[in-house]
Amino acid sequence: MKEVILIKNGELALKGLNRRTFEYILIKNMKHRLLPLGKFDFTVAQSTIAVAPRDESIDLDEACEKISKVFGIAAFSRAAAVEKDFGAILEACETYLADELNAARTFKVEAKRSDKKFPLQSPEICRETGGRLLSKFPHLSVDVHSPDMVVNVEIRDEYAYIHGRQIKGAGGMPVGSSGRACLLISGGIDSPVAGYMMAKRGLELTAVHFASPPYTSERAEQKVHSLLGKVAQYSGRIGLWVVPFTDIQEKIKDCCPEDIFTVIMRRMMMRVSQIIAQREKAGALITGESVGQVASQTLYAMICTDKVCGMPVFRPLIGMDKDEVIAVSRKIETFDISVLPYEDCCTVFTPKHPRTRPTPDYVEQAEKAFDWEPMVIEAAEKARFVNINS
Numbered sequence: 001m002k003e004v005i006l007i008k009n010g011e012l013a014l015k016g017l018n019r020r021t022f023e024y025i026l027i028k029n030m031k032h033r034l035l036p037l038g039k040f041d042f043t044v045a046q047s048t049i050a051v052a053p054r055d056e057s058i059d060l061d062e063a064c065e066k067i068s069k070v071f072g073i074a075a076f077s078r079a080a081a082v083e084k085d086f087g088a089i090l091e092a093c094e095t096y097l098a099d100e101l102n103a104a105r106t107f108k109v110e111a112k113r114s115d116k117k118f119p120l121q122s123p124e125i126c127r128e129t130g131g132r133l134l135s136k137f138p139h140l141s142v143d144v145h146s147p148d149m150v151v152n153v154e155i156r157d158e159y160a161y162i163h164g165r166q167i168k169g170a171g172g173m174p175v176g177s178s179g180r181a182c183l184l185i186s187g188g189i190d191s192p193v194a195g196y197m198m199a200k201r202g203l204e205l206t207a208v209h210f211a212s213p214p215y216t217s218e219r220a221e222q223k224v225h226s227l228l229g230k231v232a233q234y235s236g237r238i239g240l241w242v243v244p245f246t247d248i249q250e251k252i253k254d255c256c257p258e259d260i261f262t263v264i265m266r267r268m269m270m271r272v273s274q275i276i277a278q279r280e281k282a283g284a285l286i287t288g289e290s291v292g293q294v295a296s297q298t299l300y301a302m303i304c305t306d307k308v309c310g311m312p313v314f315r316p317l318i319g320m321d322k323d324e325v326i327a328v329s330r331k332i333e334t335f336d337i338s339v340l341p342y343e344d345c346c347t348v349f350t351p352k353h354p355r356t357r358p359t360p361d362y363v364e365q366a367e368k369a370f371d372w373e374p375m376v377i378e379a380a381e382k383a384r385f386v387n388i389n390s
């Protein structure tokens with residue numbers, strides 16, 4: 001029996017005129033994600049996209065697993081695609097949905113007929129199908145209000161689709177439909193989650209990681225590759241720029257007051273990241289900061305950081321508790337990687353007593369101690385590119 005995956009694309013339905021563009025991006029993303037499994041055909045009709053494998057040997061379980069991580073999909077289901085003959089449709093309901101019907105106690109049939117040439121109307125389809133299933137599965141009874149299972153019969157142009165339960169999709173918007181942003185990623189728990197959350201809102205990701213060899217190791221960078229690999233399962237391909245940060249960090253350490261080391265370092269990161277973001281045509285920065293989480297993430301520190309930013313800084317974790325962030329990181333499978341113990345450039349020079357209420361004036365004055373501008377430009381120029389796929 002021919003099987004397809006039917007995509008219900010949630011929020012997209014609200015987008016009115018833009019809808020076609022969104023669907024186009026969603027299909028492009030699905031095509032790309034499914035590519036390792038083989039070729040698929042995509043057909044759009046009435047807010048549903050049918051994804052049909054060209055080759056019967058393609059593993060639909062794997063395809064569903066990949067589809068479950070594509071943003072812009074509210075729900076999807078596996079469906080049997082059968083010829084539009086009522087006998088064949090009844091047969092398919094019985095056999096294709098047998099497991100689900102056996103496990104249920106109550107059911108109802110819902111029919112949609114977009115091919116008006118089909119001889120039976122929707123109420124008749126429901127009645128006839130219901131009657132047949134009741135006679136074949138005598139343990140079942142009909143419950144139209146809250147059935148254990150819904151048998152869906154959709155009569156479309158080419159096929160009739162038969163499907164049972166829906167699987168929840170990843171939600172959100174198709175990646176690329178909201179533009180591109182630059183994720184500052186450390187090896188920690190927060191920033192991969194921040195990237196995941198913004199990709200869910202349709203932003204394509206470019207990533208920047210600051211490395212400070214020899215203080216930070218090759219393994220710390222590898223960890224970032226692994227983290228982004230997990231995020232890329234949802235966001236699609238991510239271009240990563242690894243910035244050499246040692247010189248700037250050493251200079252800050254030698255020239256600036258220790259209590260604002262982190263704030264100055266963060267401002268330098270923002271400056272370098274903006275140069276890379278502009279080069280990559282990204283319109284915003286993303287960080288994993290959350291108010292009050294650590295001394296460098298007080299409101300006052302963020303005010304100082306934002307002073308050097310000429311583009312929006314998205315901080316999707318801003319109001320989240322650590323345990324909420326951890327729950328997401330477990331879900332997207334970054335947690336176990338994040339807790340590996342390799343040193344990040346931030347931890348290398350952490351001040352003993354950071355100032356929790358720095359002011360922009362004080363920080364600007366302190367930064368005058370060295371000529372940072374050429375160093376920032378050089379760091380952005382020397383950044384090394386790594387292509388990250390899921």
Ligand code: ATP
Pocket residue numbers: 183184185186187188189190191192208209210211269286287288289293294296297344345346
């Ligand atoms: P994370 O878990 O994301 O490391 P954190 O709670 O450890 O966050 P900080 O180390 O203070 O917080 O970093 C705050 C944010 O700054 C990070 O979420 C990230 O966006 C950015 N950041 C920190 N270190 C780096 C780095 N080495 N490269 C790129 N961005 C970084």
Ligand code: MG
Pocket residue numbers: 186187188344346
């Ligand atoms: Mg960190």
